[in-house]
Amino acid sequence: MAPEEASTATTGGPRRRRVLVFPIPYQGHINPMFQVAGLLQDRGFAVTVFHTHFNAPDPSRHPAYDFVPVPDGLPAGSPGTVAATVEHIFAINGSCEAPFRERLAALLEAPGGRDEVACLVADAHLLTLMDVARQQGVPTLALRTGSAACFRNFMATPMLCDKGYLPVSAESQLDAPVRELPPYRVRDLMAVTSSRHEHDLVCKLLARAVEAVSTSAGFILNTFDALEADDLAATRRDLAGVPVFEVGPLHKISPASSSSLLPQDRSCLDWLDAQAPASVLYISFGSLASMSGEDLAEAAWGVANSRQPFLWALRPGLARGAALPDGFGAETEGRGLVVGWAPQEEVLAHGAVGGFWTHGGWNSALEGACGGVPMLCRPCFGDQMGNARYVEHVWRAGIALDGGVLERGAVERAVRRLMRSEEGEEMRGRARELGSRAAEAIAEGGSSRHSVDKLVNHIMSLWK
């Protein structure tokens, strides 16, 4: 069946086709899920968003979708540590299982409900909820919001444990190369943790995500062929039988805007309008990462001492209550702006932004690359170390500031190198090249457009 073709029900009338989506409720996961929903809606699907109460999206910002809240019984506030985040993900799966089962059954049993529903697209961290959908006859597709390289790291983790790379028992192991997953070093792996307990939790999380993908009818990735050709080929080989759809960069290809959980301070765009081209360092550490008060002070003084204009999206809670150091505002007056939360995609696409200091979340890395902006990466946890490694060593479009405590002199030198050196200019050139490759991927006839067509055809084939 052609993707755009309306099907006809046995009653003779046109039958509406519907996809269900269920994001895991973190900003870096909600945005790509809404972008996938927007792509599918654009291709004729009605969309129902199942969501937790925790970090619930605002339905009034997406009037075209139906929303089904699923009680989760979880307290408000972000989990602060790796172990707490993983336990939070397990808790979401557990507490949403019964209410999701009930609400999905109600939707399927409503008049025409079962006829309409083609599939559930769920975050790959929601295995329990995907099982619930499959038990009710709804095929599932898994969305992974990280890179293809990161998912290879997920799949390889049991083998890396068998080979003795993990768990790490001595600091000296961290810089050893992982021969089976170049260019990673041990410190770049997902399951490098600070305790045996955390190691076991992370290994369980990764194994569940791999199971969610390998038992699904399809796998959606926010990446594009020219960016990760080898990792995508290896993922396809290792996942034999599960179709893989690389449809990114989603923030560029999807007609849907992202779904910001925090109010964005748009005044920073006016401030950027008044700055010289490629002069501003944009700083943001995403929605989940945290840093100590000491690191925040070192970061601030490093930026101040570099004398580079900057825009800092300093999320409330980033440094658990610690504020910018005294004297920082006076020292940087006239060349810096601090906001709580920025319209990041627009900021990174703004001509005044010449560099991006990021924690290396995958959305940020993609948004930086698409904006043609070189990056300074200070990874905190999870996939961020691997992303920083790729930015520096594979894309050669940035500098990784990883390992150890942050030190103001190192920050100052890295900012100067990124923003005002010949080497930084070369990184900017390579970032712009990546931006051009991304633009080709999403253009008519491009690899990601083609992947979207295949995804739509595949979902239509699941629609009975």
Ligand SMILES: O=c1ccn([C@@H]2O[C@H](COP(=O)(O)OP(=O)(O)O[C@H]3O[C@H](CO)[C@@H](O)[C@H](O)[C@H]3O)[C@@H](O)[C@H]2O)c(=O)[nH]1
């Ligand atoms: O001031 C800001 C800061 C961020 N963002 C947006 O928030 C998202 C942040 O996503 P990301 O950069 O991926 O970071 P996290 O929020 O930390 O995302 C989590 O999810 C990602 C995708 O799975 C992982 O790569 C990260 O490691 C994980 O922490 C991006 O779309 C940004 O555009 C804003 O809109 N305004």
